[in-house]
Amino acid sequence: MSTSAPLSSTERTRIRRLPERAASDRSALYEILDAGRICHLGVVVDGSPRVIPTGYGRDGDTLYLHGSTGATSLRTTEDVCVTVTHLDALVLARSLFHHSINYRSALIFGRPRPVTDLEEKLTGLRALVEQLTPGRWNVARRPTRKELAATSVLALSLEEASVKTRQGQPNDDEEDYALDVWAGLVPAVQSFGPPVPDPKLRPGIAYV
Amino acid sequence: MSTSAPLSSTERTRIRRLPERAASDRSALYEILDAGRICHLGVVVDGSPRVIPTGYGRDGDTLYLHGSTGATSLRTTEDVCVTVTHLDALVLARSLFHHSINYRSALIFGRPRPVTDLEEKLTGLRALVEQLTPGRWNVARRPTRKELAATSVLALSLEEASVKTRQGQPNDDEEDYALDVWAGLVPAVQSFGPPVPDPKLRPGIAYV
Numbered sequence: 001m002s003t004s005a006p007l008s009s010t011e012r013t014r015i016r017r018l019p020e021r022a023a024s025d026r027s028a029l030y031e032i033l034d035a036g037r038i039c040h041l042g043v044v045v046d047g048s049p050r051v052i053p054t055g056y057g058r059d060g061d062t063l064y065l066h067g068s069t070g071a072t073s074l075r076t077t078e079d080v081c082v083t084v085t086h087l088d089a090l091v092l093a094r095s096l097f098h099h100s101i102n103y104r105s106a107l108i109f110g111r112p113r114p115v116t117d118l119e120e121k122l123t124g125l126r127a128l129v130e131q132l133t134p135g136r137w138n139v140a141r142r143p144t145r146k147e148l149a150a151t152s153v154l155a156l157s158l159e160e161a162s163v164k165t166r167q168g169q170p171n172d173d174e175e176d177y178a179l180d181v182w183a184g185l186v187p188a189v190q191s192f193g194p195p196v197p198d199p200k201l202r203p204g205i206a207y208v
Numbered sequence: 209m210s211t212s213a214p215l216s217s218t219e220r221t222r223i224r225r226l227p228e229r230a231a232s233d234r235s236a237l238y239e240i241l242d243a244g245r246i247c248h249l250g251v252v253v254d255g256s257p258r259v260i261p262t263g264y265g266r267d268g269d270t271l272y273l274h275g276s277t278g279a280t281s282l283r284t285t286e287d288v289c290v291t292v293t294h295l296d297a298l299v300l301a302r303s304l305f306h307h308s309i310n311y312r313s314a315l316i317f318g319r320p321r322p323v324t325d326l327e328e329k330l331t332g333l334r335a336l337v338e339q340l341t342p343g344r345w346n347v348a349r350r351p352t353r354k355e356l357a358a359t360s361v362l363a364l365s366l367e368e369a370s371v372k373t374r375q376g377q378p379n380d381d382e383e384d385y386a387l388d389v390w391a392g393l394v395p396a397v398q399s400f401g402p403p404v405p406d407p408k409l410r411p412g413i414a415y416v
Binding site: 011012037038040041042043044045046047048049050051052053055078079080081082083085087089090092093094095096097099101103105107109125129132133136137139140141142143144147151169170176177178179180181182183184185186187188189190191192193194195196197198199200201202205206207208 | 219220245246248249250251252253254255256257258259260261263286287288289290291293295297298300301302303304305307309311313315317333337340341344345347348349350351352355359377378384385386387388389390391392393394395396397398399400401402403404405406407408409410413414415416
């Protein structure tokens with residue numbers, strides 16, 4: 001699908017609150033997904049929601065999820081919701097009411113398809129590994145047949161998705177700009193520190 | 209409730225996968241919640257799950273959520289799941305199969321109660337503000353009656369909760385320790401950069 005193709009407009013993906021925060025093309029969706037490490041997977045179990053942090057990977061217009069074949073949350077053949085969120089800044093307004101966050105979030109809805117084809121399973125696992133730990137697919141030992149059999153991979157179409165973001169400075173009420181209250185942004189930064197080698201690492205192996 | 213009181217053990221909070229990663233006392237729950245900024249709120253809308261990033265605050269054994277009185281996700285009188293996750297490190301193993309993340313996560317289940325009492329509403333909003341932007345309750349303009357009326361506050365008991373964490377170095381298969389593959393942790397750091405004042409800020413107001 002073209003990156004400028006419109007995002008879906010189903011009842012679930014219509015942004016009701018603050019529609020000016022909604023993005024409407026696929027490139028915004030891809031950017032948010034590609035910049036993330038983990039998602040929050042929502043499933044319905046016995047009628048009540050369950051939200052689990054987990055890894056994901058994207059290949060074109062397919063999102064891949066994985067887990068042990070024993071995991072309850074992956075046994076679903078029902079609809080799921082996958083949410084990826086970036087916290088970009090705290091928004092400190094002059095009034096508490098207008099305090100907010102700058103964020104980018106993507107919600108994907110749909111019924112995941114269990115991946116049974118071996119080639120697609122490897123495609124999905126590669127996307128998952130490279131999303132979480134870029135570069136490792138070509139470095140670490142590949143999965144054995146037994147490991148592949150113990151791993152469920154699910155494919156979720158990115159067809160039904162919505163994107164919502166907030167950026168910029170606080171929007172205070174006109175009369176509040178006269179207050180002696182500091183206002184602005186406190187940027188949030190997600191970064192990675194220097195690698196910590198496993199004490200069991202054999203000598204002479206460099207971090208890649 | 210005492211911080212050493214056991215976490216609940218309902219069907220929903222029983223950790224099925226890797227039960228050794230489950231924590232069993234309330235202090236672990238409080239620590240995870242108190243260290244977070246946003247949660248992922250799971251609700252069921254027309255039978256399908258929806259996962260929304262949002263703020264929260266804790267006061268004792270109550271978690272507070274809030275939003276516009278118009279927000280669909282807060283109109284629920286059904287069960288919700290609130291998840292708070294900290295990504296602590298990427299776990300790079302010698303095999304792809306054992307790649308993982310170090311994380312701390314808390315899941316809270318229950319049926320939120322709309323807060324109608326004005327005093328409790330203020331308690332909830334204070335907890336929400338101080339969670340997201342510590343120190344601002346005593347700095348910024350407090351909510352007016354009109355603003356309070358436009359804000360829904362929900363209270364969720366922390367009674368039914370589970371905590372799951374992974375820490376430490378990778379657990380590779382015995383024979384893989386001989387491989388020439390770097391293994392270890394890449395620590396994830398969530399930090400906040402220097403404040404960026406609103407260009408409309410009146411001169412002479414210091415950041416607090």
